[in-house]
Amino acid sequence: MGLIYMDYNATTPVKPAVLEALLPFYRLQFGNPSSIHWAGRQVRGAVEEARERVAALAGCEPVEVVFTSCGTEADNMAIMGVASARRGEGNHIITSRVEHPAVLNACLALEQQGYDITRLEVDRYGLPDLGELAAAINARTILISLMFANNETGTLFPVREIAALAAVHRICFHCDAVQAFGKVPIDVKRMGIGLAALSGHKIGAPKGVGALVVRTGTKLHPLLYGGPQERNRRGGTENVAGIVAFGKACELAGSGIADEAKRLAFLCDRLERGIGERIPHTRVNGHPTERLPNTLNISFRDVAADSLLLNLDLAGIAVSSGSACSSGTLKASHVLAAMSLDPAYARGSVRFSLGAESTEDEVDRVLAVLPPLVERLRNS
Amino acid sequence: MTDKNRKQRVVVAMSGGVDSSVTAALLQEQGYEVIGITMQVWDYAKFTAPDGEKFDTCCSLDDVHDARRVAEQLGIPFYVVNFEEEFQGLVIDDFVGEYFRGRTPNPCVRCNQRIKFELLLQKAKELAADYLATGHYARVELDAGERFRLMTGQDAGKDQSYFLYTLTQEQLSRTLFPLGGMSKPEVRRLAARYGLRVAEKGESQEICFIPDNDYVRFLEEARGAGELDGDIVDSRGNVLGRHRGTYRYTVGQRKGLGVAHPHPLYVLGVDTEKRQVVVGSREELASPGLVATDLNWIIPPPQSPLEATCKIRYRHRPVPCTVTPLPDNRVEVRFTAPEKSVTPGQAVVFYREDEVLGGGCIEKAILNVEF
Numbered sequence: 222m223g224l225i226y227m228d229y230n231a232t233t234p235v236k237p238a239v240l241e242a243l244l245p246f247y248r249l250q251f252g253n254p255s256s257i258h259w260a261g262r263q264v265r266g267a268v269e270e271a272r273e274r275v276a277a278l279a280g281c282e283p284v285e286v287v288f289t290s291c292g293t294e295a296d297n298m299a300i301m302g303v304a305s306a307r308r309g310e311g312n313h314i315i316t317s318r319v320e321h322p323a324v325l326n327a328c329l330a331l332e333q334q335g336y337d338i339t340r341l342e343v344d345r346y347g348l349p350d351l352g353e354l355a356a357a358i359n360a361r362t363i364l365i366s367l368m369f370a371n372n373e374t375g376t377l378f379p380v381r382e383i384a385a386l387a388a389v390h391r392i393c394f395h396c397d398a399v400q401a402f403g404k405v406p407i408d409v410k411r412m413g414i415g416l417a418a419l420s421g422h423k424i425g426a427p428k429g430v431g432a433l434v435v436r437t438g439t440k441l442h443p444l445l446y447g448g449p450q451e452r453n454r455r456g457g458t459e460n461v462a463g464i465v466a467f468g469k470a471c472e473l474a475g476s477g478i479a480d481e482a483k484r485l486a487f488l489c490d491r492l493e494r495g496i497g498e499r500i501p502h503t504r505v506n507g508h509p510t511e512r513l514p515n516t517l518n519i520s521f522r523d524v525a526a527d528s529l530l531l532n533l534d535l536a537g538i539a540v541s542s543g544s545a546c547s548s549g550t551l552k553a554s555h556v557l558a559a560m561s562l563d564p565a566y567a568r569g570s571v572r573f574s575l576g577a578e579s580t581e582d583e584v585d586r587v588l589a590v591l592p593p594l595v596e597r598l599r600n601s
Numbered sequence: 602m603t604d605k606n607r608k609q610r611v612v613v614a615m616s617g618g619v620d621s622s623v624t625a626a627l628l629q630e631q632g633y634e635v636i637g638i639t640m641q642v643w644d645y646a647k648f649t650a651p652d653g654e655k656f657d658t659c660c661s662l663d664d665v666h667d668a669r670r671v672a673e674q675l676g677i678p679f680y681v682v683n684f685e686e687e688f689q690g691l692v693i694d695d696f697v698g699e700y701f702r703g704r705t706p707n708p709c710v711r712c713n714q715r716i717k718f719e720l721l722l723q724k725a726k727e728l729a730a731d732y733l734a735t736g737h738y739a740r741v742e743l744d745a746g747e748r749f750r751l752m753t754g755q756d757a758g759k760d761q762s763y764f765l766y767t768l769t770q771e772q773l774s775r776t777l778f779p780l781g782g783m784s785k786p787e788v789r790r791l792a793a794r795y796g797l798r799v800a801e802k803g804e805s806q807e808i809c810f811i812p813d814n815d816y817v818r819f820l821e822e823a824r825g826a827g828e829l830d831g832d833i834v835d836s837r838g839n840v841l842g843r844h845r846g847t848y849r850y851t852v853g854q855r856k857g858l859g860v861a862h863p864h865p866l867y868v869l870g871v872d873t874e875k876r877q878v879v880v881g882s883r884e885e886l887a888s889p890g891l892v893a894t895d896l897n898w899i900i901p902p903p904q905s906p907l908e909a910t911c912k913i914r915y916r917h918r919p920v921p922c923t924v925t926p927l928p929d930n931r932v933e934v935r936f937t938a939p940e941k942s943v944t945p946g947q948a949v950v951f952y953r954e955d956e957v958l959g960g961g962c963i964e965k966a967i968l969n970v971e972f
Contacts, residue, residue: 527683528724531727535678597729
């Protein structure tokens with residue numbers, strides 16, 4: 222029986238065209254883009270071309286794209302960088318309870334340094350209340366950090382409204398867009414986002430490359446001090462092959478984003494309906510409509526998520542649940558906890574996330590395995 | 602749907618140590634479909650000191666890493682399950698509570714009873730496993746009457762059956778102890794033969810959640826501040842000195858009393874209500890018997906007095922005794938010769954030769970002196 226991968230929100234296989242695009246940069250064009258000579262010149266253009274492609278998909282200027290090693294670095298750079306650069310203006314940061322650990326733990330570190338952090342509660346769909354956001358803003362607020370789409374449930378935040386609110390109060394808005402980027406249209410400029418964290422490996426580029434969009438005029442200190450790379454925003458020799466790959470992946474994602482979203486939504490729907498028809502007592506977590514097209518987070522009453530996940534794994538089906546801690550155990554999801562799920566359902570949530578290579582056949586095979594498995598676990 | 606050709610599936614509780622690693626390798630060699638699981642029962646982060654000093658504990662991140670690497674080497678699926686909350690509630694809270702009730706608990710017995718052979722076994726069943734296997738040095742046998750018997754490990758020095766007396770017939774029917782017939786050197790040789798990376802690894806220490814062994818500090822942290830000091834008295838109630846908390850003392854303890862006396866003094870017991878530590882001579886420490894509660898019988902429960910041998914702590918040579926059933930799942934045990942340091946909270950486990958008959962929790966020692 223073939224293996225089935227339904228954990229694209231964790232990471233994705235590198236797309237063949239992306240792999241093809243990046244390989245020359247390990248042997249043929251191996252230069253350091255900062256070098257003056259031919260070897261450097263050979264790659265400098267490729268890095269800039271990649272920057273243009275990322276910018277095109279993000280809806281910003283190429284000069285506003287700062288390449289990083291990953292999404293976590295981009296989030297840290299945004300939060301730590303603004304906190305440090307605007308220390309004189311205030312020490313208050315607003316975020317939510319359902320952010321990625323990259324944001325939550327950066328804020329926690331700042332809190333331990335004396336910053337004041339407001340973590341907005343969310344409703345049953347995982348959305349913060351804009352009224353509460355407005356009420357949380359004070360004269361010392363220097364940053365609002367809220368995500369574009371939640372990685373566990375796929376719920377989409379009202380980014381435009383958040384950005385508008387931030388603009389009125391002249392507060393920097395950082396948006397962790399790692400999970401949304403390449404899956405739904407993002408236009409940083411038009412949406413009024415100040416900083417946006419992006420990642421390559423979620424959209425078919427390899428692990429080890431991300432970017433922070435820094436809108437011109439944003440006050441930000443670097444996270445990594447070093448050479449003059451990335452216009453002094455981020456020291457360190459560029460991961461040229463990774464950057465080229467990221468650019469290529471953005472180009473591929475951008476060319477068919479609407480069609481691919483439609484295809485994934487169809488598959489996700491089929492999975493959701495199939496589960497609903499075959500298995501009693503299930504609930505979809507996250508917003509019913511304002512959700513990433515590829516993500517289905519679903520709870521099975523009276524089933525332990527880890528047992529479900531482990532059994533699916535033994536059957537060759539890769540899905541996820543919550544987030545793993547350093548030892549590899551499943552922690553109860555902070556996202557679902559913040560959404561105050563019915564306790565009978567809270568333990569048994571599993572995230573299916575589909576992607577470029579997902580097929581209808583795979584969905585149907587999962588639908589064949591799941592019902593008897595859930596029934597067995599409920600009876601054991 | 603039963604398929605006779607299907608390999609039997611077994612979950613091995615892997616700690617990252619030699620014993621459980623060899624257990625997994627052996628069962629795989631014997632043709633089982635093996636799944637490795639490490640239980641995370643304790644947050645290792647709590648025990649990486651600020652200066653970076655690492656403690657060697659059975660559930661540290663390093664051990665999870667070792668277990669995972671062994672599983673990768675064997676090519677078996679490996680998972681870590683999180684029982685931190687359950688371990689806290691069922692083992693640690695019990696451990697702390699018992700100490701403050703003046704008893705000396707055995708958390709390993711409790712962990713086997715409530716965590717390993719209850720929660721992990723349940724997890725194994727949920728994974729459609731036929732068996733749960735551990736690296737314990739003990740044996741399970743099926744007798745002609747279709748009853749499972751628990752036997753000591755062949756290696757008397759390593760025998761761990763004491764920690765397993767709580768197992769029920771149902772649990773025994775689903776348990777494998779592949780190392781029960783082996784000695785530790787044999788297990789290490791096997792580890793080397795399989796090329797396991799943990800072949801040279803040392804033994805784990807006694808209480809996994811107190812890696813620095815400072816149980817007094819642990820109890821004080823768990824309980825919070827507050828004075829529990831009181832008098833040190835002899836069995837007639839004469840005050841001999843002061844102590845700084847009854848939980849610091851365990852039956853038979855001789856050191857740390859801080860009382861000057863013509864002959865050596867031992868702790869006979871503690872009275873948490875009066876906040877007293879009672880001390881006495883070596884002779885007073887000797888006890889003709891004990892009362893135990895919460896019995897679990899692996900043999901059919903006896904209805905009349907039973908001749909057996911018993912261990913009253915893990916490192917104790919079994920001594921002859923008579924076990925008399927009492928109401929409410931209790932027993933009275935009379936030793937053939939008096940025993941020192943009968944300690945409430947510890948397990949008493951009954952044997953006949955190399956078979957474990959059952960056991961219980963020591964409620965109180967029968968002493969020649971009253972206090």
